[in-house]
Structure formats: structure tokens, C-alpha cells
Amino acid sequence: MSTRIAFLKGHGTENDFVIVPDPDNALDLPPHTVAALCDRRAGIGGDGVLHVVRSAAHPEARHLAGEAEWFMDYRNADGSVAEMCGNGVRVFARYLQRAGHAGEGDLAIATRGGVKYAHLAKDEPGAAPGTGLVTVAMGRAVLPGGEVTVATAHGTAPALNVNMGNPHAVAFVDDLADAGDLSSAPAVTPATAYPDGVNVEYVVVRGPRHVAMRVHERGSGETRSCGTGACAVGVAAARRDGAEPAVTGSPVSYTVDLPGGRLVITEYPDGSVDMTGPAVIVAEGEIDAGRLAGVG
Numbered sequence: 001m002s003t004r005i006a007f008l009k010g011h012g013t014e015n016d017f018v019i020v021p022d023p024d025n026a027l028d029l030p031p032h033t034v035a036a037l038c039d040r041r042a043g044i045g046g047d048g049v050l051h052v053v054r055s056a057a058h059p060e061a062r063h064l065a066g067e068a069e070w071f072m073d074y075r076n077a078d079g080s081v082a083e084m085c086g087n088g089v090r091v092f093a094r095y096l097q098r099a100g101h102a103g104e105g106d107l108a109i110a111t112r113g114g115v116k117y118a119h120l121a122k123d124e125p126g127a128a129p130g131t132g133l134v135t136v137a138m139g140r141a142v143l144p145g146g147e148v149t150v151a152t153a154h155g156t157a158p159a160l161n162v163n164m165g166n167p168h169a170v171a172f173v174d175d176l177a178d179a180g181d182l183s184s185a186p187a188v189t190p191a192t193a194y195p196d197g198v199n200v201e202y203v204v205v206r207g208p209r210h211v212a213m214r215v216h217e218r219g220s221g222e223t224r225s226c227g228t229g230a231c232a233v234g235v236a237a238a239r240r241d242g243a244e245p246a247v248t249g250s251p252v253s254y255t256v257d258l259p260g261g262r263l264v265i266t267e268y269p270d271g272s273v274d275m276t277g278p279a280v281i282v283a284e285g286e287i288d289a290g291r292l293a294g295v296g
């Protein structure tokens with residue numbers, strides 16, 4: 001007998017996810033099932049899976065249940081587990097709103113990177129329901145220091161090590177094409193800087209407080225957007241511009257253009273970072289897990 005899995009499909013600036021509601025954590029979702037769901041030809045297709053579980057029902061989130069009812073059990077497209085997914089939190093919040101578990105306003109969501117607070121803005125007058133922007137308080141960036149270098153077949157660039165709950169290497173380049181093919185992971189040295197792998201962002205300056213980026217995501221390949229990556233880029237840009245809020249005493253906002261859309265990243269003098277962008281649910285259905293390659 002095969003299992004039927006209810007799912008939704010959503011995206012945030014085209015970083016797309018298979019959303020699997022499973023309040024009681026009853027589903028078996030091993031890495032190969034996640035990879036099969038994310039397969040763009042033989043599955044639903046996505047950069048990752050947002051497994052929606054009540055915090056109280058998940059061993060990794062039970063301790064957060066008093067603060068956040070819902071846990072975002074995030075998985076990359078290859079089935080690996082990640083600590084955080086910024087675009088994922090926005091889409092997760094949108095799903096909770098659509099399912100009637102949350103309304104407009106503030107909402108706490110548990111992640112492996114701690115509890116994040118999302119704010120669902122009101123829809124614009126006349127706009128479709130569930131289209132208001134979502135802001136997520138992403139917490140503070142950690143900059144471990146040390147020199148890091150990223151390299152593809154197109155060349156080598158110095159990068160900044162920024163941790164947004166998950167690891168990033170941010171390299172400013174002259175042209176986004178300089179990164180070449182990002183479907184496979186750039187080489188990052190020293191490897192010891194990232195014992196668990198890394199997401200790599202290539203960035204160009206578009207204007208004052210305005211940048212554009214491409215990203216190779218650990219466990220997913222080149223994606224059209226990465227929320228934690230955009231935050232890491234905003235933080236790196238502020239250091240590069242001498243605008244670090246902890247030093248200047250003023251918040252700073254960057255517009256970050258990604259292949260899939262635009263995010264606004266704001267850093268405050270206490271080091272906390274907010275990310276604002278869209279989150280959309282585009283489909284809903286049920287899949288016969290037995291028909292997924294290697295599952296059943």
C-alpha cells in the first residue's frame with residue numbers, strides 16, 4: 001500500500017519549495033523521499049522541502065514549543081538538513097496564514113537556527129488575498145573572521161565568511177557572469193572554515209545601497225534566490241561601504257536583486273537583520289509517494 005502525501009507548492013522570489021503539512025510528525029521523510037519530491041522531472045520539483053510540524057511533535061523543536069507553535073523542518077533538494085532558510089520562513093508563514101493557523105501580523109516560527117519572527121503585512125487594496133509582503137526578523141549575523149577564497153572554472157575571488165544561522169561565503173565581483181556555471185559548488189578555501197559545507201554568493205554593486213547577486217546553495221545547486229544569502233550579502237555590503245550599523249549607530253537597508261526577484265535587507269545597530277519580500281503559494285495537491293523514484 002502506498003502513502004499519499006498532501007503537499008502545496010510555494011515560492012519566495014522563485015526560491016521554490018514543496019510544502020508538506022504534517023502537524024503530528026507522522027510522515028516518514030527520509031532524504032531519498034525529499035530528493036524525489038524535489039526532482040523537477042519525476043517529482044513535484046523544488047529547491048527544498050518545508051515540512052510543517054507542530055514544535056511539540058518534533059524532537060528537534062520540542063524545547064521551542066512554548067515560544068513557537070510550528071516548526072519549519074527544512075530540507076535541501078538533495079535531502080540534506082539545513083539550519084535555516086530565509087525565503088522558506090516567509091513561505092512557511094504564508095502557508096500558516098492560508099491554512100488558518102495564523103493571521104496578518106506577527107508570528108513566531110521555530111527553526112533549527114532558533115525561533116524567527118515573521119510579520120505578514122496586509123494585502124494591498126485590490127490585490128489578491130495572501131500577496132502582502134512578509135518581513136522576517138532573521139537575528140544577528142556572525143562573522144567568524146579569517147580569509148576565505150571562492151573559485152570556479154572562471155576564476156578566484158576573496159570572500160567574507162558570514163553566518164546567518166547557516167554558513168555563507170560572500171564574494172564581490174565585477175560581473176555576475178564572472179561566477180560562470182554555479183550548478184556545481186565553487187571550491188572554497190580553507191575548507192576548515194566550513195566543516196558542514198557552505199552557500200556561496202557572488203555579488204555586484206548596482207548603485208548606492210543596491211546590489212545584485214547569484215547563489216550556489218549547499219544541497220540545492222544554483223537557485224533563483226536565497227534569503228539567508230541575501231542577508232549575508234546585505235551584511236557584507238554594509239562592511240564594504242563603511243556603513244556597519246553597530247559602528248555608525250544608524251540602520252542601513254540594501255536592495256538585493258536576485259534572478260528570481262527583489263529582497264530588502266535591513267541591519268540595525270544592535271546587529272539584528274530584517275528581510276522583507278514576497279511569499280506565494282501557487283498550487284496544492286496530493287502525491288502518491290509510491291510513484292516517486294526510489295520510494296514506495
Ligand SMILES: N[C@@H](CCC[C@H](N)C(=O)O)C(=O)O
Pocket residue numbers: 015048076081082083084085086087088166167199217218219220225226227228229
Ligand atoms: N534558500 C534558503 C537557504 C536554504 C538552506 C541552504 N541551502 C543551506 O544548506 O544552508 C534561504 O532562502 O535562505
